[in-house]
Amino acid sequence: MRAAILSAPGQIDLADAPLPEPAAGEVRLRLEGCGVCASNLEPWQGLEWMTYPGEAGGLGHEGWGVVDALGDGVEGLAPGDRVAALSTRSLADYDVAAADMVAKLPAALDGHPFPGEPLGCAFNIFRRSDVQPGQTVAIVGIGFLGAVLTRLCTAAGARVIAISRRRESLDLARHYGAAETIAMHDHYEIIDRVKALTGEAMCERVIEAVGKQWPLDLAGELVAFGGRLVIAGYHQDGPRQVSMQMWNWKGIDVANAHERDPAVQMRGLREAIEWVADGRLDPTPLYSHLYPLERLGEALNATRDKPQGFVKALVMLS
Structure with a gap:
């Protein structure tokens, strides 16, 4: 699969990485997209305590896509389910996530980007x-x-x-x-x-x-x-x-107000899904800049520099 790697401060390389296999209790996702977070900017700029190169896909934690494969013991999810995931390597074609850290997206959200984590x-x-x-x-x-x-x-x-x-x-x-x-x-x-x-x-x-x-x-x-x-x-x-x-x-x-309890994180994600699906919140105007994976560096620079009209960048993967 394709995966973005932060090779050095200010340098993204696109690599051919092994397809991840879901372990017990995990699912594999074929990603449709991933948001770019402002928290990516310090690693992008360079921090003394960071080690380069980073993991394949490792800046990505705002992914959504389709369940592609199940690990042992996973129930309530099936290949083909469209989900938002709380995972950590989603700037790639595929990622794996704990099954209890993904949430199904209803049909009302079909065709719509959904960076669930933010x-x-x-x-x-x-x-x-x-x-x-x-x-x-x-x-x-x-x-x-x-x-x-x-x-x-x-x-x-x-x-x-x-x-x-x-x-x-x-x-x-x-x-x-x-x-x-x-x-x-x-x-x-x-x-x-x-x-x-x-x-x-x-x-x-x-x-x-x-x-x-x-x-x-x-x-x-x-x-x-x-x-x-x-x-x-x-x-x-x-x-x-x-x-x-x-x-x-x-x-x-x-x-x-940054939650780290997985149950609390999932509660917020499910609430967001409900609000967007029933029309109480329309985040569409916030997805201002879309980029392919090959232009992730540009997406990071735009997140830093905020050109005219910029709110949030999404990297579209399929």
């Missing part, structure tokens, strides 16, 4: 946010996650203030229901604007969805007394400093 991640972040009707929720960073969270929070009856750098991102937030948008340029102007929008009360919930120091600092400033700061951004490029004095003074809760 969609499920958004639903799990939303659950950890504990958003209630009538609350004001600030979402700092409107990319793929921020846009989906905007939809979920507005559907829950909250008023969303979307904060992001690019005008087109703020337009996207409006599309998904944001009541107010603020350009993320000046730290103190943003704080003053949120004060004005909330009558000085600030926001009961703030979701940080960037993964960098300044947006985290800003998010802490926007939380109301007794509110909740939800860290959805993936902070993997070094230590962070936080204002514990401010957090203590405000008496806020802080939730790190």
